[in-house]
Amino acid sequence: MGSNPTISTKEGRKQGMEVLCLRPFPCCGKRQKNGGVYEQAGKKEKQQRGKDKADAAAAEGIGEKTGGKGKEMRGNGTDEDAMSERRTRELYYEDGYQTQFSAQVLSCKEERDRDFSVILDQTAFFPEQGGQGADRGVLGGRSVLDVQVQDGVITHHLDGALPVGATVAGTVDWERRYDFMQQHTGEHIVSGLVHHHFGYDNVGFHLSEEETRLDFSGPIGEQDLLRVEEEANRAVWSNLPVLVSCPEPAQLSTLSYRSKLELKKNVRIVEIPGVDRCACCAPHVRSTAEVGIIKLTGVMNYKGGVRLTMVCGLRALKDYRNKQSCGEQISRLLSVRQGEITEGVRALQERLQAAESENQRLSEMLLERQAASVPGPECRRHALLFVESAPQGAMRRLVNTWAGQYRGLAAIFSGNDAEGYRFILGSRTVDCTALAEVLRAQGFRCGGGKGYLQGSAPGSEAKIRAILQEQ
Ligand SMILES: [Zn+2]
Structure with missing residues (x-):
């Protein structure tokens, strides 16, 4: 990949430019060119709210406020309506590592019991989009249950009300945010390598606390996946920078990147030199070393391609611990060395089948004896x-x-x-x-x-x- 003269988001803001990264476009190729839709993270929450977010990430600008028939908290008419129409500054685009911030409450609506929707003048809470679940944390002493974006309006769902006009402190759950950053950057590395070696697109992405899942548009064999996994980890060990930029339209039109859309401006590009360049809306780690480790954990055929699951960073360490613990327990139960537990389980299966056959034979013999007593x-x-x-x-x-x-x-x-x-x-x-x-x-x-x-x-x-x- 050649040099990429771009202006970073932060730099752009410093220069007074309007850098409206990303809202209009999808992340990581989740939106197919034929009009396919994002896969939703946190489906239960979504269903509960009864909202159709499929097109949310494709909406441009700050359209209508979020729906809902709840009553306005402390609402007093025109002034507040005007306030809530103001654009929310997206701090997570400027610095993915920022977890503390203060913001003014532009509006607060009661949606249902213990659920209040709040709009701020600025926020560090990343809303659910592009297949990635929303941040969690605390805002004004209230728990942030979910964060959604629709028609450009970012809505925080809290377990209590906040006074409109007040300045409140926000704290993003860093453990969750950093875990998602590690998984997401790891996903870019894998998707970039798959695209480079096989030409396949990433056509589905889901990132939640439970799972990171990615779908590719073509088949990949077992040996090829092992090679991709190893190469991905070599990219981690190389400590490559993860560069975020919003190229000007003229530069963007000549740029080659995954998830290329028809949009000519306001596209946020995440680049890992020599590995991947992709349009993406999510916070990423600063360097590939922070991903820690990339482990593919599952593969299945899916819609003519493959669906992979993977773990990175602390999530991978926990996965290793869990599997090691399982291996140790099975080893003790079978009284075999850990390296021989497969043979141990196979021998156990054979003994079980033999015992079941013998049990069947004896049961039939018993029935014959009992039948002899019938006149x-x-x-x-x-x-x-x-x-x-x-x-x-x-x-x-x-x-x-x-x-x-x-x-x-x-x-x-x-x-x-x-x-x-x-x-x-x-x-x-x-x-x-x-x-x-x-x-x-x-x-x-x-x-x-x-x-x-x-x-x-x-x-x-x-x-x-x-x-x-x-x-
Ligand atoms: Zn992405």
Whole structure:
């Protein structure tokens, strides 16, 4: 990649330029050129609010205020309406590491119990957009439950009201913010390398506390993914700068970058020299070294391409700890060395299958012994057998045999008087469809056909025998 003469966001502001980075465009290619939409982070919260944010990131400028029929807190008419129309300064674009700030409350609306929507004159809280979940933290002593942006209006959802016009202090949850920064920069590295080696686009992105998920537009084999993973980590070790800029339109038109849109200005470019250049709206770490480590954790075929999951930074360390703990526990349970737990589990499976086969064989033998106690067809019309338990297949085979020998019913009941029985019943002479109606009237639950029934029966063996002897 060649040199990239651009003006940074911060520098632009210093020079008095209006640097409106990013609102109109999507991050990381999440928005497809054919008009596809972002994947939403925090879907539950989204559904709860009943808002359709799919087009939020594509909206330009500061349009209408956020919806909702809540009442204005301390609202007094025109002055406040004018205040709330002012543009919110997005501090997170100027410095992703800023966690403390003060701001003036432009409006506060009660949306529902314990949920108040607040608009500020400036904010360091990154709203949900581009597939990345919103920041959390504290604002004016209230918890920030969510932050949304729609039509350019950034709305903070709090668990309590704030006085309109007051200056309040805000603190961004740094642990969460930095974790997201590490994951997001790691994602750019991987997406940049995939794009470079295979030409695929990143067509889906989801970043939440639980998962980082990215979709690519073509298939990638296992060995190729290992190579991408290693190369991505080499980019981390190289401690490359992560450069953010808003190129002027003339420069932008000649620039090659991922997630290129039709927009000609106000595009925020995040570049990792030699690795990736992409239009993106999110805070990033200053250098690739801060990503710590990049580990791909899962891959599946998805819509003609692949869906990857990955972890970076502290999240990767925690993932390693968890897997190490699992390995140690399995090792102890199997009494094998950690490096041999796969063979240990395989041997355990084989022993289990052998034990199940032996159990089946013994159960069938037992059923045969118990069947020998049933009086023969020369002296009984029905063959009825009650056992504690028996394999379903063996029960069915024996009932079929008996149905051809006895003039009446052949049935085996498995269970006990206290808990009831499950049963299989057959007959060559009795209409089982009609019998089913009789049995259901007695509390049986059963289904089947003309010569066959199965289901469950309540009550005692004596009562069931009495019902069937009448048939
Ligand atoms: Zn991005």
